[in-house]
Amino acid sequence: MSGTVYLVGAGPGDRGLMSAKGLKLLREADVVLYDRLVNPLLLEDTKRSAELQYVGKLPDRHVLRQEVIHDELVRHAVQGKKVVRLKGGDPSVFGRVGEEASFLEEYGVAYEIIPGITAGIAAPAYAGVPVTHRMLGTSFAVATGHSQGPNGLKLDWQALAHIDTVAFYMGVKNLPTIAENLIKHGRSKSEPVLLIQWGATNKQRTLRAELGTIASKATEAGFTNPAITLVGQVALLYKGKSWFEKRPLFGRSPIVLNDEHSNSLINALQEDGAEPFLYPRFVNEETEVPEINLLEVDEFAFYESADVDVFFRWLQKKTVDIRNIKAALCAKTKSAENALRKRGIRSNEKALTGLRIWLGPEGKPMELDYQFVPTRILKRKQSSEVVFDRVKEEESITEMILPTAEAVAFLVEASQKDKRLKQLPVLCLDEEAFSLAKSLGYDTRMAKDVFEDRLGIWMKDWLNRWVETSECNFVRGTWQPN
Numbered sequence: 001m002s003g004t005v006y007l008v009g010a011g012p013g014d015r016g017l018m019s020a021k022g023l024k025l026l027r028e029a030d031v032v033l034y035d036r037l038v039n040p041l042l043l044e045d046t047k048r049s050a051e052l053q054y055v056g057k058l059p060d061r062h063v064l065r066q067e068v069i070h071d072e073l074v075r076h077a078v079q080g081k082k083v084v085r086l087k088g089g090d091p092s093v094f095g096r097v098g099e100e101a102s103f104l105e106e107y108g109v110a111y112e113i114i115p116g117i118t119a120g121i122a123a124p125a126y127a128g129v130p131v132t133h134r135m136l137g138t139s140f141a142v143a144t145g146h147s148q149g150p151n152g153l154k155l156d157w158q159a160l161a162h163i164d165t166v167a168f169y170m171g172v173k174n175l176p177t178i179a180e181n182l183i184k185h186g187r188s189k190s191e192p193v194l195l196i197q198w199g200a201t202n203k204q205r206t207l208r209a210e211l212g213t214i215a216s217k218a219t220e221a222g223f224t225n226p227a228i229t230l231v232g233q234v235a236l237l238y239k240g241k242s243w244f245e246k247r248p249l250f251g252r253s254p255i256v257l258n259d260e261h262s263n264s265l266i267n268a269l270q271e272d273g274a275e276p277f278l279y280p281r282f283v284n285e286e287t288e289v290p291e292i293n294l295l296e297v298d299e300f301a302f303y304e305s306a307d308v309d310v311f312f313r314w315l316q317k318k319t320v321d322i323r324n325i326k327a328a329l330c331a332k333t334k335s336a337e338n339a340l341r342k343r344g345i346r347s348n349e350k351a352l353t354g355l356r357i358w359l360g361p362e363g364k365p366m367e368l369d370y371q372f373v374p375t376r377i378l379k380r381k382q383s384s385e386v387v388f389d390r391v392k393e394e395e396s397i398t399e400m401i402l403p404t405a406e407a408v409a410f411l412v413e414a415s416q417k418d419k420r421l422k423q424l425p426v427l428c429l430d431e432e433a434f435s436l437a438k439s440l441g442y443d444t445r446m447a448k449d450v451f452e453d454r455l456g457i458w459m460k461d462w463l464n465r466w467v468e469t470s471e472c473n474f475v476r477g478t479w480q481p482n
C-alpha cells in the first residue's frame, strides 16, 4: 500500500515553534525532504534509520527544481514509506504546498497538510511587535516581495496601501519598488517599517526606519533575505532589543563536542537562549541479554540508572525472580542509587571477593577489579552529519565547547569537515582537554577563565551548579562516577 506524504510546517527558526503534530510525524518519518529555511536541528528528532534529503539550495547554489521534488515525494510514497515534506514557516504561505498537493492528488498519493507558524507573524513577535493591535492596526495582510517575471512585482498596491499592517516576504531586493509603490498609492513617507532578518533564530537582526528611507538603510546595514518587511503603525511598538534578544545567551550557537553527559549542558544552554548543536549525536542501543548465569554473580555494580533498568529487563527476559539474586547490588552513582531505591532496593556495599560484574555503557570508565558486561552500546546518528553540513552553510557557529579530553577527537573531526571551524574559539571545561586542544593549535580557553565573555561567565556558573548537583564528578578529563 502506498504511504502518506505529510506536508509539514516547521515554523520559522526556533525549534520549539513546530507543532506537536508535526514533530510526532517527523519522529516517525521514513523519509524527510527538507528546505533551506528549516532549522537543521529539527532533524535530530528523526529516527536513526530515516532517510534525510535536502532539497533546498545545493552547495553549487542551485536550487533543486520543484518537479524533481514532486517526483521524489511520489517515488518514496509508492514504496509505502511515511514521507515528511518539511517546510520553513507555514507550508501554505509562499510554500508551494498547493502545487505539491495537486501533484500528489494526480498520482493518487494520500497526503495531509500540517500548518506551521509563518515568519510574517513570528519574526515580528520575536522582535517584540504584534502584527495587529487594537489601536495601531486592525487589518493584516501578507504579500510577496519577490517578482516572478521580468515585469516586476504584480501586486494590488492600491489595496495594500490601505491595509494597516502588511508583511512582505522575500522582499529585501525589491524594497525600493515596494516603498515607492506604497507611497505612490497613498501611504505616508514617514510610515514606520520594521525589517527582521533571520527572525526567531540566533542570528535575528532588526532595523526600523520609515518607508521613505528603509531601502537605503537596509542596503547600508547589509540586510538580505530571509527577512520580513513589516509596514504599518504597529512597527512603532518596536523598542530595540526584544524579549527574545535579551535572553542571556542570545546569538550564541556553540558546537558542543559530544560527551555522553553533554545533554544537561545542551538543555541549560537552550534554556538561556543559545542554540547549541551537539556533535556528533549518539543513540544508546541496548545490548542483548548476556550469556552469564545471573545467579552465580557476587556483585553487580551499576554505572547509572539506565543500567539498572537494563538489568531488570534481563531478569524479566530470563524469568529470574529478583529475590533469587544473591549478588550485592551496588550503585556507583546517585542516579543508579535512585533507580535501585525506586525498586525497593538499597544499594549494597561492594562485595569483597568473587565474581564482580560492572554494568554500564561501552567506552565509559570502570573500576579495575570488575568484569565488564556492557548494557548499552553507543551508535552514531546519521543526522549529525546532515545537520552539520546545513549549519555550516549558514555559518552560524560561534564557538566550540570541549567538555572532556575524550571529545578532542570530535573537535579535530569537525574542523576537518570545515577548515573555518579551526579559527573559532574552543572553550574547555577541563584542564586536560585544554592542554590537548592547545597543543593541536586551537584558539583554546578555559571556560572558567573567560571572564569578559558572556558565555564564559555563564559556563563558569553552570559548572559550579552542575558539579554540586550532578550524578558524576568531573575529574581529569573523564566523568568519574561518585
Ligand code: SAH
Binding pocket: 012, 013, 037, 087, 088, 089, 090, 091, 092, 093, 094, 095, 117, 118, 119, 120, 123, 168, 169, 170, 171, 196, 197, 198, 199, 200, 201, 225, 226, 227, 228
Ligand atoms: N513558508 C514560509 C515562507 C517561505 S518564503 C513561511 O510561512 O514563513 C521565504 C521567505 O520567508 C523569506 O524570503 C523571508 O521573507 C521569509 N522568512 C522565512 N523564514 C524567515 C525568518 N526566520 N525570518 C525572517 N523571514 C523569514
